[in-house]
Amino acid sequence: MSKYTTIAIFGLIAISAILYTYFFYFKIEERLPIYQPSQINPALVDPSLIAEKDHRISDFNLYNQLGDTVSLSDLEGKILIVDFFFTRCATICPILTSNLKLIHDRLPDGVHILSHSVTPVADSVSVLAAYAEKYHADPSKWWFLTGSKDEVYRLARTSYFACLDEGDGGYQDFIHTENVVLVDPSGRLRGFYDGTKEKEISQLYLDLATLKKELSKIN
Known part of the structure; x- marks a missing residue:
């Protein structure tokens, strides 16, 4: 050699x-990305929020299927999975809710699902309780929420950017979206998914594991 x-x-x-x-x-x-308004489809973002550099979801006061008044402080330290639906929906909502049930059934500790009714007048606490029972939803893991329509629509449009930025939350206003949003315990947006597609729901579950691993290194 x-x-x-x-x-x-x-x-x-x-x-x-x-x-x-x-x-x-x-x-x-x-690591999962941290989405700021400028990185999201502009059609989903109020122009006044585009320049935000540290977007966090805002607080809320709504009712869950148990009739409890709940707010963001009740979810301190939790990863959130967020969607918008209504109980009488016969198109995308049953698919969306069934797919979230798959997540619910193997939900890791420290994660909570928030399903907001976009027809809160019709979806009273008792209606949501029956709907939650239909999907065998554990209220310690999954809340179905109702309350002020204006507040629900504000959350959808200015906190989660889950639907088109059109409408004022009034009587004629209506949201219908398949979007599911992943939020970290600091209130930052970490993922967007089409909740009607099993492949994207599977990706959401993988992203949950990634986010939990990231958080474990911080705590």
Whole structure:
């Protein structure tokens, strides 16, 4: 073996050792993006919010299927999965809710699902209770929410960016969206998914694991 061949082999071994050390000890952990309004479809964002640099969801006061008044403070430290539906919907909502049931049935600790009724006048607490029972929803993991239409629509449009930025929450206003939003415990938007597609629901579940791993390194 020539001197140059020996040097080349030792050089390759040294480079391999360096690369191994880098990837083993210093590899970049996968992290979910933190979405700001400027990174979201402009049709979903109020123009006055586009310039926000640290968007967080806002507080709320709504009623869950148990009749409890609930707010964001009741979910402190929780990862949130958020959607919008109505109980009389016969098109996308049953698919959306059934897919969220798949998540619910294997929901990790520290995660809560929030399903907001977009027809809160019709979807009273008792109606939501029956709907939740139909899907065997555990209220410690999944809330079906009703309350002020104006507040629900404000949340959809200015907190979660889950639907087109059109309408004022008035009598004629109506939201119908398949979007599901992933929110971290700091109120930041971390993912958007089409809740009617099982592939995207599967991705949501994978992203939950990624987010929980990220948070475990912080706490």
